[in-house]
Amino acid sequence: MPSSLTIAAVSQPRNRPPTQPRAPLTAAEKKEKKRLSEEQKEAMDEDIAQWHASTRAKAIELGQKYNKTERYFLDIFFQGGARMVHSQEKVNAYNAFKAEKAAELRAEGRVLLATELHEEYFAEYEAMTEEEKKDLVTRYAGVKAAAPKLRRDTPRARMRDVSNTCKNLEMLMYGLSYRVGVEGFFCVVRNSTDFHMNPQWYFTSQALERYMPLAVRKKWNTGDVGTRIEAFAVAGCDTLST
Incomplete structure (x- = not known):
C-alpha cells in the first residue's frame, strides 16, 4: 500500500520553469x-x-x-474495435505468484532473478489449489489497482498518447463505416500551450471532406479550420477571446 508521502509526492503538481511565448509566424512561414x-x-x-x-x-x-x-x-x-481502446490485461496466476513471492523475498533482503525464482519456487506454485490461485490473482489485482499511477505529461508522451488514440478512433470509425454504413469526421486539437501539436483530422471518405465547402456555403480549408478550432480551445473555449 502506498505511503502518505508517496501519495503526496504523486499528487503535487510539478514546478515547471516559465515558458517563453512563441513568436508569431510571418506570412511566409504560415504559407x-x-x-x-x-x-x-x-x-x-x-x-x-x-x-x-x-x-x-x-x-x-x-x-x-x-x-x-x-x-x-x-x-x-x-x-469489436472498442477492445483496442478498452483492452485490459488479464492477470496471470503464475505472474501474480512470482510478484508476491519476489516482494516477500525483497522484504527479507533477498533478490532473485526470474529464472532463479522459477527454479526455487515453481513447485510451491504447482502445489497450490485453484482456490488459492484465485485468491492470489485477486490480491495481485488489488495491489496493482492501489499503486499510484504517475501521469506522463511530457510533450513527447502527450503526442504519443494523442497519436495512438487518434489511430484507434480512425480504426473504430472505419470499422463502423463498413459494418453499419456511416460517414463522419473528427478533429482533435490541443487546449494547452504546454506542447505543440497540429490539429488531427480524419474523414471517413475524401468525398466528405470535399463536400464541406458546400455544407458551410463558404470557403473551407481543413487546415485553417483546424487552426481556428485550436485557437478557440487554447483560449478556454471563450468566444470573446478569439
Whole structure:
C-alpha cells in the first residue's frame, strides 16, 4: 500500500520553469507551414487509401478461399474495435505468484532473478489449489489497482498518447463505416500551450471532406479550420477571446 508521502509526492503538481511565448509566424512561414501540412495530409491520405485497398483485397481473397462474402471478413477485421481502446490485461496466476513471492523475498533482503525464482519456487506454485490461485490473482489485482499511477505529461508522451488514440478512433470509425454504413469526421486539437501539436483530422471518405465547402456555403480549408478550432480551445473555449 502506498505511503502518505508517496501519495503526496504523486499528487503535487510539478514546478515547471516559465515558458517563453512563441513568436508569431510571418506570412511566409504560415504559407510554408500550410504547404507542408497539405503535403503531409495528401501523403497520409494516399497511404490510408492503399491500406483500405489492401484490406478489401484481403477480405475478397479470404472470401473466395472460404466461400464467404467480403463483408463477412471485413466485419471480423473491425468487429469489436472498442477492445483496442478498452483492452485490459488479464492477470496471470503464475505472474501474480512470482510478484508476491519476489516482494516477500525483497522484504527479507533477498533478490532473485526470474529464472532463479522459477527454479526455487515453481513447485510451491504447482502445489497450490485453484482456490488459492484465485485468491492470489485477486490480491495481485488489488495491489496493482492501489499503486499510484504517475501521469506522463511530457510533450513527447502527450503526442504519443494523442497519436495512438487518434489511430484507434480512425480504426473504430472505419470499422463502423463498413459494418453499419456511416460517414463522419473528427478533429482533435490541443487546449494547452504546454506542447505543440497540429490539429488531427480524419474523414471517413475524401468525398466528405470535399463536400464541406458546400455544407458551410463558404470557403473551407481543413487546415485553417483546424487552426481556428485550436485557437478557440487554447483560449478556454471563450468566444470573446478569439
